[in-house]
Amino acid sequence: MSPQDETADPLQPHSHDPNPAPPSEDSSFKLVGVDGRSQTITVHDLQQLPKVSVTDCYIVSTGHGTSGPFTFSGVTLLDFAIRFCGEAWEQLEVVSADGFGNRVFAHELHQPDPAGPMLLAYEMDGEPLTREQGLVRMIVPSERDDALRQVKWVGAVSVVGGGKIRP
Numbered sequence: 001m002s003p004q005d006e007t008a009d010p011l012q013p014h015s016h017d018p019n020p021a022p023p024s025e026d027s028s029f030k031l032v033g034v035d036g037r038s039q040t041i042t043v044h045d046l047q048q049l050p051k052v053s054v055t056d057c058y059i060v061s062t063g064h065g066t067s068g069p070f071t072f073s074g075v076t077l078l079d080f081a082i083r084f085c086g087e088a089w090e091q092l093e094v095v096s097a098d099g100f101g102n103r104v105f106a107h108e109l110h111q112p113d114p115a116g117p118m119l120l121a122y123e124m125d126g127e128p129l130t131r132e133q134g135l136v137r138m139i140v141p142s143e144r145d146d147a148l149r150q151v152k153w154v155g156a157v158s159v160v161g162g163g164k165i166r167p
């Protein structure tokens, strides 16, 4: 397979049976910088950045039905990246400890979809998200493809810098 073959990338959306249960109780996650150094990010850290709410969010799964509309609140992934990811970031690999994850490209954050900006959400409908509901959950308001970008229980965000080709 060529490195450009997107089917080789486990972080590109692919058919998936959702896990119902969180991989751990701990809602903090690891941020791995381009230099490989990591730091722990807590919900409290996210709450220090501007809180943004996105209305009319749906978790659309053809296999399991659609739920919503929800209002998710948290920090935009763009504000998070500007604060924590340095200058050279081009992609963010957002993964859960259960192995499910998604790749986000810088241009997606700089030109947000009319449906709303991507979030690292810690509230749903004005209430704190429970760990069972996905705390901290990535919300991609434009996504309608079986919820394949709505990563629950974010466990690590890895920054991929410019010039790197990831398979």
Ligand SMILES: Nc1nc2c(c(=O)[nH]1)N[C@H]1C(S)=C(S)[C@@H](COP(=O)(O)O)O[C@H]1N2
Pocket (backbone or CB within 6 Å): 016, 017, 018, 019, 020, 059, 060, 061, 064, 067, 096, 098, 100, 133, 146, 147, 148, 149, 150, 151, 152, 153
């Ligand atoms: N960490 C993690 N996030 C995940 C999944 C998963 O298995 N693990 N499944 C995805 C899929 S396929 C679906 S349909 C939705 C289900 O979200 P819900 O439990 O809020 O309905 O979560 C998405 N996010």
Ligand SMILES: [Mo]
Pocket (backbone or CB within 6 Å): 016, 017, 018, 060, 061, 062, 063, 146, 147, 148
């Ligand atoms: Mo799904």
